[in-house]
Amino acid sequence: MERKKSVIHMTTVHHPYDPRIYHKQCRSLQAAGFDVTLIARRDPKRNEAGKTIPHIMLKTYKSRLARMVFGTYDAYRQAKSLGPDIITFHDPELMPAAWALKNKGHTVIYDIHEDYITSIMQKDYLSEPVKRIVASGYKLMEKFFTRSMGLSLAEKYYEERYPDGVWILNYPTVNEKFLQHERTGPAEDRVLYTGNVSHVRGALQHAKLPVLDPDIEVHFVGKCPGDLAEEMYEVAGSASGRLHIEGIDSFIEKEVIEERYLERNWLAGIALFPPTEHYKKKELTKFFEYMNAGLPVICSDFPVWKAFIEKYECGIAVDPEDDAAIKNALDYLREHPDEAARMGENGKRAVMGELNWETQERKLVRWYDALGGSGTSGEEQEA
Template sequence: MKTDKRVVHMTTVHHPYDPRIYHKQCKSLQNAGFDVTLVARRDPKQNEEDKTIPHIKLKTYKSRLKRMIFGTYSAYRKAKTLKADVYTIHDPELLPVAWALKNKNNVVIYDVHEDYVTSILQKDYLNQTAKQLIAVGYKTMEKFFTKHMGISLAEKYYQDTYPEGVTILNYPTVNETFIEHERIGEVENSVLYTGNVSYVRGALQHGRLPQIDPTLTVHFIGKCPSELAEEMGVEAGNHRGQLKIEGIDSFVEKEDIEKKYLERNWLAGIALFPPTEHYMKKELTKFFEYMNAGLPIVCSNFPVWKAFVEKHKCGIAVDPTDNEAIKAAFDYLKGQPEEARRMGENGKKAVQEELNWQTQEQKMVHWYSALMNVESYERSIK
């Protein structure tokens, strides 16, 4: 299907080649025949020769305040000239921009990546009163600006907050190379963490894993602030050489992460997060990516996570504060290699048959197509 309908995706916060925005949503809509353009910040470190989506570049600001003022205004000016049929924003700070772009001849969509209210309430650098005030202010602003927007949701539980939202879940694209790859031979005493590294994503828990099990080497591939990498090294103590961090202060592309999965015969993919309201409710994207690559998962025993790995028989859930339980999980995988292989295969099968982007891609394309019937869309939101 080829159409003259133009779709513009906009972000001032995310990397221009963010997996959900660029590799999934933009590419899927382009493959479906839409004219797709990305408005996002410039990244001078990236090689754009193999990029297929037109990218209108925004200036990168180190100051968050400058980005929110000047970056959003620049995004508005550039996006307005494109006269798109659909504008999709990916950041809360672009809500006023989307509102200003909305007219009777187009559609605007807010793609919700995170539970932002919970995220605000978890900010350690704010006192309780400030957090409450900012959260209330954000909810009020969001309610006003999204009144005439379509809302897409990256996570199931976001529908508790946005019952009218459409779930476009962040499942992985099935990788044909992963399908053909088999976990054969001796498994290494190496575990893998992929994606951004942060405190709330268990950076310090993961950093101390070589102290818990001195035989383990822990590999991280994803953006990690250099200051945090130093703290992780302190947690590892005399074993800090067993922490391998790729992506210090720099974004790691999806293609590079996927190559990493095939580099070794990994013992497991890890997600030992501390308990926070947001992550305790969420099915992590990295779960699906570990499963896609055929890796067993070792994760925190939050009820949602424990139920997930038990349902798909793809890993072990443990108390992230219990060092003995964590070591026992790794010992089990090392001592039962056939069971570990079965866990990986179970996860891979679940992704291939059910938990994959192709199922969400069809839903997204049909939804965008329906929303472009502007008259019926306007009637649906009155």
């Protein structure tokens, strides 16, 4: 009997039950017959129910510097001791450890979740000269450490920087409960935002919706820093009672988020992000999840986003800084329930047909099946 290939996924930054790492990649590889282990930080509130991937727990550090030094070394030590066939890492700070493991003969894949260059350039606490220096330094470091590694790309446009990368796009796992759930009757005056909440993800744009519309209620389901939540309540002012934030200073698991989709007849899923280089080319995972749940999408009218919404006829793209346009979008969905339902069904069909994790899972499994020897990389695979 052929020995199962052993695979390690390691992260010092992401939550151990991160949807892309745990629920998609780890579980898909395990289902395909790989021996999968996760190396990730400890979750003090962890719920082991239904969790089947062995989890080697790293210490959680309050200091970022301590995590980058001691957490990285611990992840390296644990991975080295297991001696896996394939190692996949998910954080830039793990590049030196991954490089050392690569040099010891392991096949290594870097799963690139973010456009880290534009992420650096949008950090408000750094001056422009410092941003440019840090971004240039990151480019050089990445080029050195990731030579001859496989590169897994979560977004299509990352191929501009990584032409040898393999698209493993962050499409959603089709949720059968969503497919069976039918939107009946008029939608409630409630809109939903899921995922991490931050300034660059439109926290303040979304927080002012109750001010723009006297009837709308906005629900956030995802981790939100406590100080940002206070800022959002201040933006909403006297309408803050119609702002509901679930996840203040706490991670919300995928299963809980999925439950929230089914609890109400939402008017729309929202993604009114301010203009930034970091997000304008992305096809947000949020889009696919809203579509999977049959919700119309109201999002910013960045060219890539607008083209996506128009292609699938699944929502409305508006200027995130135009209050009147946002209010008109909300009113349109209220006043045209049949059209809103059609948008939701269009999105659901698109996810069922092509924009789903199963299409990416097949590529992932084929790729890992082909890997094995030192030096194998994504260059052998088609993107």
